Amino acid sequence: MSLLNLRDGFRDEHQRQSAQAIVMRHLADDRQQEECRVLMKFWWQLSMTYQEVTEEDLDRHVGPAKREAVQGLIEAIRHSPDAVDTWIDDVPQRFPLVRDRGYEAWRISDSR
Numbered sequence: 835m836s837l838l839n840l841r842d843g844f845r846d847e848h849q850r851q852s853a854q855a856i857v858m859r860h861l862a863d864d865r866q867q868e869e870c871r872v873l874m875k876f877w878w879q880l881s882m883t884y885q886e887v888t889e890e891d892l893d894r895h896v897g898p899a900k901r902e903a904v905q906g907l908i909e910a911i912r913h914s915p916d917a918v919d920t921w922i923d924d925v926p927q928r929f930p931l932v933r934d935r936g937y938e939a940w941r942i943s944d945s946r
Contacts, residue, residue, distance in 0.1 A: 837888065840911050841880060841882065843910075843915070843918070853918060854880050854881065856922060857873060857877045857907075858877050860926050861900050862932060872891050872892060899929075
């Protein structure tokens with residue numbers, strides 16, 4: 835199934851940005867480079883009208899637990915803004931915040 839126009843399923847910009855923040859802060863871990871890359875493409879796609887990533891890309895590169903979370907968001911977007919709210923409330927409880935190790939390393943090297 836196509837992942838085009840996912841942005842149309844959000845109630846408003848705030849809800850879309852909240853969902854994107856969860857994808858970035860709780861799912862995209864830079865220790866898993868390929869998975870992180872695909873999840874960040876998905877993050878971008880949530881605000882675009884075109885397709886950056888396919889379901890096959892997600893299946894191929896995203897681990898089962900995170901893939902299930904992403905699929906939950908896709909289904910929520912297709913169902914209703916209230917379902918997206920439920921996803922926003924649920925997912926951060928299942929996935930801890932990810933430390934951005936790349937940014938931390940850059941910040942330390944930049945301060946020297």
